[in-house]
Every structure is written in C-alpha cells, then in structure tokens.
Amino acid sequence: MSDLLLDVRGLVKEFPVEGSKDVVHAVSSVDLSVQRGETLGLVGESGCGKTTMGRLVLRLIDPTAGSVIINGQDLGSLSREKLRKVRSTMQIIFQNPFASLNPRMSVEEILMRPMRIHLRIAGAERSKRVDELLEKVGLRPEHRSRYPHEFSGGQRQRIAIARALAVEPAFLVLDEPTSALDVSVQAQILNLLRRLQQDLGLTYLFISHDLSAVRHMSDRIAVMYLGKVVELADSETLFAAPKHPYTRALMSSIPVTNPRLRRERVRLTGDIPSPINLPSGCAFRTRCPWAEQRCTREEPALLDERDADREHLVACHFVDQIVSSEAPTP
Amino acid sequence: MPLLEVEGLKTHFFGKRSVTKAVDGVSFTLDHGEILGIVGESGSGKSVTSLSLMRLVDHPGRVVAGSIRFEGRDLLTLSREEMRKLRGRRMSMIFQEPGTSMNPVLTVGFQIGEAIRSHERVEPAEVRRRTMELMEMVGIPDAKQRLNQYPHQFSGGMLQRLMIAMGLALSPSLLIADEPVTALDVTIQAQILDLLKDLRDTTNAAVLLITHDMGVVAETCDRVVVMYLGAIVEEAPVETLFDDPKHPYTQGLLGSIPSIEEKVEWLQAIPGTIPNANEIPTGCRFSNRCPKVMDVCHTVDPALEFVGEGHRVACHLYTETEDRDV
Known part of the structure; x- marks a missing residue:
C-alpha cells in the first residue's frame, strides 16, 4: 500500500x-x-x-x-x-481566478510568496524559479511584473496553477x-x-x-x-x-x-432535499423512480458490485434489478 | 414570412475613448414554432443581440444600424409605448439568474399575475385562475398553495419554471431565453430544456435560445447561429452544424469540449484568448487565433456565404478564388 x-x-x-x-x-x-x-x-x-x-x-x-x-x-x-x-x-486551485489572486500583488510577488514561506531557498534562486514556473504554465517571463487585472480568465488560472506549483x-x-x-x-x-x-x-x-x-x-x-x-x-x-x-x-x-x-x-422529479433534514434511509429515495419501502427504512451501504476485476462501489438496495430495467415512469 | 427577420443589426457601446462594437452586422431569421440557438463564448455579442431585439439596450449602448422585423413591423421604428405593449404580450424574455429576476418581497402569484394585469383588464379571480393554470403548465405542483409563497421558498429550477410561466402568461409568439439553464444543476437543466421543448410543441411559440453550451444546442435547437466577437461566423440546421462544421472557430469550439462518448488524451484547444470587443482584429475577426489562417484573412472580412442547404459560413476557405483576388 x-x-x-x-x-x-x-x-x-x-x-x-x-x-x-x-x-x-x-x-x-x-x-x-x-x-x-x-x-x-x-x-x-x-x-x-x-x-x-x-x-x-x-x-x-x-x-x-x-x-x-x-x-x-x-x-x-x-x-x-x-x-x-x-x-x-498539497495545494488547491479554486474555481474563480478573479477572486483567488491578490489584485495588489504582481505575478512575481504572487509566485515568490509561497516559496518564501515554505521553501528554504535564496532570493536569487526564487527569482529564477519564477521564470521556470511561468514557462511551465505557458506564460512568458515578461508577465512577471504585471498584475492580475491585466490577464484574461484563462491566464489568471495559469497564474493560480503556477502559484500552486511554486512549493513543489x-x-x-x-x-x-x-x-x-x-x-x-x-x-x-x-x-x-x-x-x-x-x-x-x-x-x-x-x-x-x-x-x-x-x-x-x-x-x-x-x-x-x-x-x-x-x-x-x-x-x-x-x-x-x-x-x-x-x-x-x-x-x-x-x-x-x-x-x-x-x-x-x-x-x-423534484429537487435535491435540504441537507438540514436529510430523508430517512437512502438520501436519494425522494427522487428515485425505483424507490420502495425498504429505501425509507434502511440506508444502503456502499458495497462492491463489480462485474469485472475492477472495483465498483454502489450504495443501492436494488442494484441488480435496476441495472437490467428501464426507469418506471413517474 | 418568417416571424422574426433581423437584418444588418449593429449595436455599439460608446465609451469615453473607444467604441465597442458588441454586435457588428448580424442577420438571421426565425420561424413560428422554431427553436433557434445563438451560441458563442463571452464577448460574442449573443446577449446584446437578444437585448437589442427587446430594445432593452441601455446607455452608453445604442442600436446604430439594421432592422428587426417582427410580425411584419420594424421594431426599431416603434415608439416606446408601442414597444412596451409588445413586450410581454408578443415577445418575452427569461434570464440566466431566475432568483435575481424576481422581486423578493412579492408573492410569486402576484408577480405572474402582474404580467397579465399590466396588459389586460381582467377580474382578480380570473387572474388567479390563469396564474394557477400557468404554474401547472410549467410543472409546479400544488399551484394553489405555492401561489402565495415568496421567491426564496423556491429552488433555482422552480424559479426558472416561474420565470417561464411569467414569460408565457400572454401567449407570446417569441420567447427569448438568455442562458436559461446555465445557473442550474444538470438534472434540473434537463427538466427545463424538456419543458421549453414541450411548450414550443403545445403553444407553437418560437424560442430564441442564447447559450454558450454546445450540448444544450444539440439537445434543444432546430437551427444554430454561431457568433464570435459580434458577428455570425456560421449558421446551419443543428444536425448539419454538428456533422459538418465548416468554420475553424466552430470546429475549434466542438473540438475543445471533452466528450462523454469517447476518451481522448488531448483536447483540441483554440490557441490564444478572445480579444476585447474594442480590439477586433482587421480582416477576419478570428484571424489571430485561426489554425488555418491565410494572407487574405488579415485584410478582408469574409462575408457570410451559403455552402449548403441553410448552411452559411463566413470564411475565406470556402470562397471562390476569383473573389479572393479582388
């Protein structure tokens, strides 16, 4: 393992x-x-x-x-x-590159900051790595002194990726x-x-x-x-x-x-139930076309239902019946 | 005669220093009972096109050229009052964020009823009856009780159903839907798209569906117009567009969508980014990102020409050589 x-x-x-x-x-x-x-x-x-x-x-x-x-x-x-x-x-890339980059920091500052916090390398080395990171994500060295607002959404996401990669x-x-x-x-x-x-x-x-x-x-x-x-x-x-x-x-x-x-x-049919009052038993039963009495009472466990040699986990009481049938019309 | 005929529409926004040509010469038609998709990415001008049709473009934007013939009348020549009478009654519009399009302090029943009351003199009991009928038509259970509820008591999908009910309150012949399912979850999206198709079948209203999602187009539309930077680059019946896309932009757009049918290692991304609408390249507007770019593309803006039945493309790859030398 x-x-x-x-x-x-x-x-x-x-x-x-x-x-x-x-x-x-x-x-x-x-x-x-x-x-x-x-x-x-x-x-x-x-x-x-x-x-x-x-x-x-x-x-x-x-x-x-x-x-x-x-x-x-x-x-x-x-x-x-x-x-x-x-x-x-471990690093994270967020959905919105317009909100995840500090608008008052240049690309260089954005990329050097995580290195300064996490890596023990000299300033000159950090600066050299900025160019390498920019190249890795498809940006150019001259982009280092620019600010996030000067970039399109796609380019900003590239900057966010470079920032995540900065700490290896x-x-x-x-x-x-x-x-x-x-x-x-x-x-x-x-x-x-x-x-x-x-x-x-x-x-x-x-x-x-x-x-x-x-x-x-x-x-x-x-x-x-x-x-x-x-x-x-x-x-x-x-x-x-x-x-x-x-x-x-x-x-x-x-x-x-x-x-x-x-x-x-x-x-x-219907909408996702509120996560405050979860349905009893199987959480999906309120929208499931196959739901039966048992689904209300008993929560299905996530079990291996493989057909071949690879793991296939499913949490449903009626896997076998459902796979071979069309959905009943509500 | 088509229900809607847009000819040479130009809507520009006048900034302090520059003019943004958001819509720059757009022509298309729409028939009764037809679902036409306008597809494009950000900055393509698809939303401004739809707002121009409703004459809802705000300062500093203005329709500067073209005509919009709807049910035989040119909308651009109508007075404000004539236009107000048309909106809601003959043509109506639904938007992406159903939550923000409704008033949070009024019941949904009141708001749907208002669409009826503002155009027709009817008894309150009649308004109530028709409101309930509309809510049932768009698939809202327990209409009688839910009539008295407020928007926050509805989910996003239910709110979009209410918006559609409001849009259809006076049986318009044209419904403009601007990204109607973009804010919704995929299982709810499917419900709303099915509803739009069902309603088209029962009411014979035409639908102009504005979207960025090629999947939504493929599932819903009869015909498609592809826009890029304020202009139509390709137009075709939906099956033709997906079977035989001609414009390199359309091809790129389709190639960049990960398929759920088959797994490929690399997606065919379109290089570069969409330019700002006030920095449209000279010649063909796609020339700076086009993988098949030729010399002529940098100087001559290609016209939208027929390449097949109902299939038009604006690309020099498909124009005759004689024309190219001109």
Missing part, C-alpha cells in the same frame, strides 16, 4: 445553522482513497458536499469526525507547525478549475493540467459538476449525493455501466453534443 497518497476514513462535516439547533449535514461518513499519480474525480450537483470534501482533505476546515491521512500522516494528529509543513505538499507539491485539489472559463479556454487549461501531471507525477483530486470534464481528467470517479458517495468506479466502467439510479439520471441529463442522440432521459 506504499503508493497510497490520500486515505480518508469516516469523514463527517456538519455546519451549525445560526439561531437554531439544526446542523447542515455537508459530508456524512465518506471513505475515499487516492493512489499516487492518479486523478480521482469527485462529481455531484450543488450541495452534494464535494467542495467541503476538498476543504476537509487539505484541512482548511476541521472535520466533525473521521480522519484524513496523507502520506501516512494523520492530519488531525499533527501540531500546527507540522501541519504547516505538510501543507506545502505532490497533491493538488482542483476545485472546479475550469467552470468559470469559456470552453475554448477550458480545453487549454485541462490540457495544461494533464501535461503537468505527466511531467511532474502529480496526484489530483478533481472536483467538478461537469461530468464530461471529470470523465476526461479522471482515472476513477466518485459520485456524491447529499454528502455521501453513492457510486465509485474507474471512469470507463462508470460511464459504460453506471449502476446507481442517481448516476444513471445524472448521465442521461448531460446534454450531449450530438443532435442525433437526443435520448430518452431518466427523468428525475
């Missing part, structure tokens, strides 16, 4: 609701692992807890329960000082890294992220609501719904043979860029 980079066990995060005893169940007992050099995709709709997961994994927020183990170290057991050191090995991390959390960008620019950034992964042997946790981007980037994909992982498989298997009814609905909802393939959708 030496190639395990990230191991998440029983992770729970509840946020208090102001002025009440209620809590928001953002993440409810999630287990995940990421191998070194792999990209794990985390996909789901708004409110599913995927962004909270990213924050928890880096310990930018403290979990209510459970543990995050990176490189064999349990982040919860580390002192502040030790945690700060471990942080240089092994692991990046990519939280909707291209959602704020135009498609033609999104493709540039996805290509860049892939090339960097190949060149530098990086490990990614790729968080997105965009299934096609997740499929493109990920080796394995975890589908989240209301704070839980409902299905997890390698991306080929997941797209070829999704088993959880939510995954199936999600996939048939993606607009496909082929007008001849206007498919019959697995139509989901």
Whole structure:
C-alpha cells in the first residue's frame, strides 16, 4: 500500500445553522482513497458536499469526525507547525481566478510568496524559479511584473496553477478549475493540467459538476449525493455501466453534443432535499423512480458490485434489478 | 414570412475613448414554432443581440444600424409605448439568474399575475385562475398553495419554471431565453430544456435560445447561429452544424469540449484568448487565433456565404478564388 497518497476514513462535516439547533449535514461518513499519480474525480450537483470534501482533505476546515491521512500522516494528529509543513505538499486551485489572486500583488510577488514561506531557498534562486514556473504554465517571463487585472480568465488560472506549483507539491485539489472559463479556454487549461501531471507525477483530486470534464481528467470517479458517495468506479466502467439510479439520471441529463442522440432521459422529479433534514434511509429515495419501502427504512451501504476485476462501489438496495430495467415512469 | 427577420443589426457601446462594437452586422431569421440557438463564448455579442431585439439596450449602448422585423413591423421604428405593449404580450424574455429576476418581497402569484394585469383588464379571480393554470403548465405542483409563497421558498429550477410561466402568461409568439439553464444543476437543466421543448410543441411559440453550451444546442435547437466577437461566423440546421462544421472557430469550439462518448488524451484547444470587443482584429475577426489562417484573412472580412442547404459560413476557405483576388 506504499503508493497510497490520500486515505480518508469516516469523514463527517456538519455546519451549525445560526439561531437554531439544526446542523447542515455537508459530508456524512465518506471513505475515499487516492493512489499516487492518479486523478480521482469527485462529481455531484450543488450541495452534494464535494467542495467541503476538498476543504476537509487539505484541512482548511476541521472535520466533525473521521480522519484524513496523507502520506501516512494523520492530519488531525499533527501540531500546527507540522501541519504547516505538510501543507506545502498539497495545494488547491479554486474555481474563480478573479477572486483567488491578490489584485495588489504582481505575478512575481504572487509566485515568490509561497516559496518564501515554505521553501528554504535564496532570493536569487526564487527569482529564477519564477521564470521556470511561468514557462511551465505557458506564460512568458515578461508577465512577471504585471498584475492580475491585466490577464484574461484563462491566464489568471495559469497564474493560480503556477502559484500552486511554486512549493513543489505532490497533491493538488482542483476545485472546479475550469467552470468559470469559456470552453475554448477550458480545453487549454485541462490540457495544461494533464501535461503537468505527466511531467511532474502529480496526484489530483478533481472536483467538478461537469461530468464530461471529470470523465476526461479522471482515472476513477466518485459520485456524491447529499454528502455521501453513492457510486465509485474507474471512469470507463462508470460511464459504460453506471449502476446507481442517481448516476444513471445524472448521465442521461448531460446534454450531449450530438443532435442525433437526443435520448430518452431518466427523468428525475423534484429537487435535491435540504441537507438540514436529510430523508430517512437512502438520501436519494425522494427522487428515485425505483424507490420502495425498504429505501425509507434502511440506508444502503456502499458495497462492491463489480462485474469485472475492477472495483465498483454502489450504495443501492436494488442494484441488480435496476441495472437490467428501464426507469418506471413517474 | 418568417416571424422574426433581423437584418444588418449593429449595436455599439460608446465609451469615453473607444467604441465597442458588441454586435457588428448580424442577420438571421426565425420561424413560428422554431427553436433557434445563438451560441458563442463571452464577448460574442449573443446577449446584446437578444437585448437589442427587446430594445432593452441601455446607455452608453445604442442600436446604430439594421432592422428587426417582427410580425411584419420594424421594431426599431416603434415608439416606446408601442414597444412596451409588445413586450410581454408578443415577445418575452427569461434570464440566466431566475432568483435575481424576481422581486423578493412579492408573492410569486402576484408577480405572474402582474404580467397579465399590466396588459389586460381582467377580474382578480380570473387572474388567479390563469396564474394557477400557468404554474401547472410549467410543472409546479400544488399551484394553489405555492401561489402565495415568496421567491426564496423556491429552488433555482422552480424559479426558472416561474420565470417561464411569467414569460408565457400572454401567449407570446417569441420567447427569448438568455442562458436559461446555465445557473442550474444538470438534472434540473434537463427538466427545463424538456419543458421549453414541450411548450414550443403545445403553444407553437418560437424560442430564441442564447447559450454558450454546445450540448444544450444539440439537445434543444432546430437551427444554430454561431457568433464570435459580434458577428455570425456560421449558421446551419443543428444536425448539419454538428456533422459538418465548416468554420475553424466552430470546429475549434466542438473540438475543445471533452466528450462523454469517447476518451481522448488531448483536447483540441483554440490557441490564444478572445480579444476585447474594442480590439477586433482587421480582416477576419478570428484571424489571430485561426489554425488555418491565410494572407487574405488579415485584410478582408469574409462575408457570410451559403455552402449548403441553410448552411452559411463566413470564411475565406470556402470562397471562390476569383473573389479572393479582388
């Protein structure tokens, strides 16, 4: 198990609701692992807890329960000082490059600051590395003295990537890294992220609501719904043979860029329930066309339902019946 | 006669130092019961085009040229009052953020009813009955109770349904939908797109769908117009556009979308970034990013020419050699 980079066990995060005893169940007992050099995709709709997961994994927020183990170290057991050191090995890219870069710092300052904090290298060396970083992300040396407002959204995201790489991390959390960008620019950034992964042997946790981007980037994909992982498989298997009814609905909802393939959708009725009052039993049952009595009473466990030699985890009582049937019309 | 005929539309914004040509000579038509997609990235002018049709362009912007013939009348020659009567009654518009398009302190029933009351003299009971009917038509359960609720009590998808109900309150012949599903989750997106198609089938209203999402276009539209930096670069029936895209920009746009059908290692990204609308390159506006650029592209702006049935492209690759020498 030496190639395990990230191991998440029983992770729970509840946020208090102001002025009440209620809590928001953002993440409810999630287990995940990421191998070194792999990209794990985390996909789901708004409110599913995927962004909270990213924050928890880096310990930018403290979990209510459970543990995050990176490189064999349990982040919860580390002192502040030790945690700060471990942080240089893990970085995050945010969705909005207009908000994640300090507008009053030049590109040079933005890139040198993390080096000054985390790396013990001389000023001249830092300055030299700025040029290397800019080249790595497809920017030019003359960009170093400019300020964020002088760049387009795509270029800003390149700067954010360069900043993350400045401390030579092994692991990046990519939280909707291209959602704020135009498609033609999104493709540039996805290509860049892939090339960097190949060149530098990086490990990614790729968080997105965009299934096609997740499929493109990920080796394995975890589908989240209301704070839980409902299905997890390698991306080929997941797209070829999704088993959880939510995954199936999600996939048939993606607009496909082929007008001849206007498919019959697995139509989901209704909206995502509130994460404050989770439904009893299976959280998806309120929208599931296959839901039965048992789903109300009993929460399905995430079990291996593989058909081939590769892991395929699904949390559904009726996997076998559902896979071989069409959705009943609501 | 088409329902809507836009000819040579130019909408410019007059800044202190420069003029931004947001829409720079756009022509297209739209038939009854048709769903036409206008697709483009930021700065393509797709939203300004739709606002120009509604005559909702604000200072410092102005429609400086062209005509918009709608149901036989040129909208650009109508008085404010005539235009006000048309909006909502014959043509209406829904926006990307359904939450911000509604008044948070009024019930949704009141707001839908207002769309009816502001154009017709009807009894309150009748307004209420029609409001409920509209809410049911767009798939809102328990309309009778939900009528009295406020916007914050609805989810994003439900709010967009309410906006559509409001837009359709007076059975207009044209519904302009500006990125109607962009702010919504994908399962909810599918619901709203299905609803738009169903409503088109039942009411025969034409829909002008503004979007940046090629997937939404493929799933929903009959015909597509691709815009880049204020101009139409390609126009085609939806199947033709996806089977046989001609313009290098359209090709690049399609190539840059990760496919869910097959996995490729590298995406065909379009190099560079979209220029600002006040720095449009001379000649062809796509020339500075085009992988197939030729000398002529830097000097001559290509016209939109037919290359097939209903298929028009603005690109020198497809013009006759004689023309190129001119």
